[in-house]
Amino acid sequence: MVGALLLVFTGLTVALSYVHFGTQKANIAVAMLVATVKAGLVAAIFMHLAAERRLIYRILIFTGFFVLGMFWLILFAWYDYPIFR
Amino acid sequence: MEIPYTVSNRPDTGLWNAKIGIWLFLASEVMLFGGLFSAYIFLRIDAPPGMWPHGLLNVPVGTMNTAILIMSSVTVVLAWASLKMRKYNAYWWYMLATITCGVIFLTVKLAYEWPQKFDHFGIYIKPEALGKYEQYLGNAYAAEKGLPPRLEITGHLHNRAAQNDPNIKEYEVALDPLNADPTNPEMDRPHFWPRSATEKIATIEKEDVQYATMFLPRHSAYFASYFTITGLHGLHVLGGVLVFIYMWLPVSKRLYQQNPEHLANRVEVSGLFWHFVDLVWIFVFPLFYLL
Numbered sequence: 623m624v625g626a627l628l629l630v631f632t633g634l635t636v637a638l639s640y641v642h643f644g645t646q647k648a649n650i651a652v653a654m655l656v657a658t659v660k661a662g663l664v665a666a667i668f669m670h671l672a673a674e675r676r677l678i679y680r681i682l683i684f685t686g687f688f689v690l691g692m693f694w695l696i697l698f699a700w701y702d703y704p705i706f707r
Numbered sequence: 708m709e710i711p712y713t714v715s716n717r718p719d720t721g722l723w724n725a726k727i728g729i730w731l732f733l734a735s736e737v738m739l740f741g742g743l744f745s746a747y748i749f750l751r752i753d754a755p756p757g758m759w760p761h762g763l764l765n766v767p768v769g770t771m772n773t774a775i776l777i778m779s780s781v782t783v784v785l786a787w788a789s790l791k792m793r794k795y796n797a798y799w800w801y802m803l804a805t806i807t808c809g810v811i812f813l814t815v816k817l818a819y820e821w822p823q824k825f826d827h828f829g830i831y832i833k834p835e836a837l838g839k840y841e842q843y844l845g846n847a848y849a850a851e852k853g854l855p856p857r858l859e860i861t862g863h864l865h866n867r868a869a870q871n872d873p874n875i876k877e878y879e880v881a882l883d884p885l886n887a888d889p890t891n892p893e894m895d896r897p898h899f900w901p902r903s904a905t906e907k908i909a910t911i912e913k914e915d916v917q918y919a920t921m922f923l924p925r926h927s928a929y930f931a932s933y934f935t936i937t938g939l940h941g942l943h944v945l946g947g948v949l950v951f952i953y954m955w956l957p958v959s960k961r962l963y964q965q966n967p968e969h970l971a972n973r974v975e976v977s978g979l980f981w982h983f984v985d986l987v988w989i990f991v992f993p994l995f996y997l998l
Contacts, residue, residue: 653998664780692738
């Protein structure tokens with residue numbers, strides 16, 4: 623069931639990438655939104671995160687915190703350029 | 708010595724050990740791939756106009772590979788559920804299906820997709836010589852349409868010796884459709900079905916060339932990140948397949964006969980790894996193939 627849903631979403635990602643949403647940024651946002659939904663389904667159902675022990679949620683909260691911190695570093699590097707943009 | 712807490716829960720964590728182990732490992736994997744993805748974002752937002760290629764990968768093949776990975780995630784869940792219901796035969800077949808999917812994925816990647824790239828040639832033209840090759844680049848048309856500038860001519864290199872022989876003064880390239888007909892509106896955006904190189908041959912003098920290379924990691928920041936991320940992902944698929952093969956072989960049937968729950972837990976834990984690998988691919992596919 624979830625597998626079929628994921629396959630449908632894959633088709634959706636491909637189809638939507640050939641629809642022009644005005645700007646490239648909008649297309650990226652749409653594709654990443656669909657990918658996040660798919661990733662959420664995999665995590666919640668396949669990896670049975672929908673019902674897991676609290677300790678595992680704690681591990682994942684830390685992971686999420688650190689990985690977001692890492693992505694946030696891009697912003698620092700971006701403004702740390704010779705010319706302020 | 709008996710391995711502790713393979714099936715029973717450890718009192719202080721409330722979980723069997725391997726379950727915590729795999730989640731901690733996956734947490735470190737998130738950081739590993741997260742670092743590469745943030746490098747991808749940084750390289751991409753910093754790429755000058757025209758320096759981030761689009762539509763160079765084979766989308767139908769990529770879509771097929773995505774579907775194969777998703778199906779293998781389903782079969783691994785079914786394999787685990789079969790073990791929980793103590794149906795070893797069903798488990799064996801689902802495991803075989805999973806392994807087959809993993810092997811197909813890797814074969815497509817290594818024997819088809821990558822070699823096709825290694826065989827494709829890209830030539831970046833020096834800025835001052837761009838006008839000379841306007842018939843292949845169509846920059847006036849691109850500017851009029853608000854498309855990014857075209858700095859590269861791609862296709863199949865005919866005189867391959869030109870790559871290393873300084874006495875050969877030009878490249879002869881069978882042009883890709885875009886460069887063969889650059890003002891055709893059909894070429895403005897990438898297509899789902901890839902179009903092979905045309906019969907039209909262009910001669911490009913080496914003195915007009917900024918640099919030229921096959922589609923290897925050195926071609927661009929795009930291909931460097933593509934090969935790094937898909938390569939690392941491929942290694943993960945390979946690792947998963949090897950573990951699954953071990954659990955599919957008769958050795959594991961012995962474990963099943965002694966302690967079926969232990970084998971079920973092993974399958975669950977390696978399944979978690981496999982789903983993670985699938986999850987990474989769900990992001991890799993749109994980022995590299997589609998956007």
